[in-house]
Amino acid sequence: MTGNTPAQSAALNALALCVVLRPLNDADADDVQRIYSGPDRAAQGDADLTAGQARDLIANAAEAVDGVPLQPGMVGVTAEGRLVGTIGLRSAGGGHWRVGCVLRDDVWGRGYATAALQQVVTVAFRDPAVCSLDAKVRLDNPASARVLAKSGFRLVGQDDRFRHFVLDRPSQPPAYPSSRPVRLIP
Numbered sequence: 001m002t003g004n005t006p007a008q009s010a011a012l013n014a015l016a017l018c019v020v021l022r023p024l025n026d027a028d029a030d031d032v033q034r035i036y037s038g039p040d041r042a043a044q045g046d047a048d049l050t051a052g053q054a055r056d057l058i059a060n061a062a063e064a065v066d067g068v069p070l071q072p073g074m075v076g077v078t079a080e081g082r083l084v085g086t087i088g089l090r091s092a093g094g095g096h097w098r099v100g101c102v103l104r105d106d107v108w109g110r111g112y113a114t115a116a117l118q119q120v121v122t123v124a125f126r127d128p129a130v131c132s133l134d135a136k137v138r139l140d141n142p143a144s145a146r147v148l149a150k151s152g153f154r155l156v157g158q159d160d161r162f163r164h165f166v167l168d169r170p171s172q173p174p175a176y177p178s179s180r181p182v183r184l185i186p
């Protein structure tokens with residue numbers, strides 16, 4: 001996934017600008033199952049999501065966030081006109097929020113996670129009660145670490161499985177190089 005030429009990167013960035021976040025709904029169950037399936041999960045010892053688990057995930061998606069204008073707590077990431085991932089925020093207490101993003105493995109490397117994360121960061125800090133965002137990524141997932149670093153998160157620690165990143169509330173709203181007006185579909 002590394003080593004794109006400048007032309008490829010530009011094309012991928014253009015595609016990434018078409019990333020739209022929207023709430024999940026019951027019709028997304030098959031796509032959600034696909035997002036949480038595949039070799040990356042298997043390598044972590046996680047089974048593919050079942051149809052019932054996908055329905056539960058969708059049903060619970062709205063419950064995680066309370067008081068932050070990113071509603072619901074987990075939203076769908078759409079690109080190329082289809083649901084390709086999820087991204088969510090949940091409170092870690094004291095004005096600190098945790099962000100997590102999962103994309104189906106056949107769309108990795110197209111800039112979608114970066115675009116989705118930067119939209120969520122932008123929306124999250126519109127709430128003055130949000131002091132910081134954090135995220136953890138597996139040690140064997142440098143792409144995730146790169147997505148966070150590109151979005152301003154700094155590495156604050158590491159344990160035997162994860163790297164931990166934090167983004168403190170910026171003094172100015174974040175201005176990402178390729179950012180477009182956030183299109184979060186209510």
Ligand SMILES: CC(C)(COP(=O)(O)OP(=O)(O)OC[C@H]1O[C@@H](n2cnc3c(N)ncnc32)[C@H](O)[C@@H]1OP(=O)(O)O)[C@@H](O)C(=O)NCCC(=O)NCCS
Nearest residue numbers: 001100101102103108109110111112113114142143144146
């Ligand atoms: C992490 C994940 C979301 C990445 O999504 P993505 O859409 O492929 O990410 P992007 O394309 O926006 O960016 C990936 C970046 O990592 C870089 N990258 C990819 N593989 C890499 C590697 N092996 N080493 C270093 N960097 C790498 C890419 O070059 C790109 O950076 P660039 O734009 O500077 O070139 C996806 O891998 C995933 O769903 N993983 C499983 C769940 C997970 O780990 N979530 C993270 C918790 S928040």
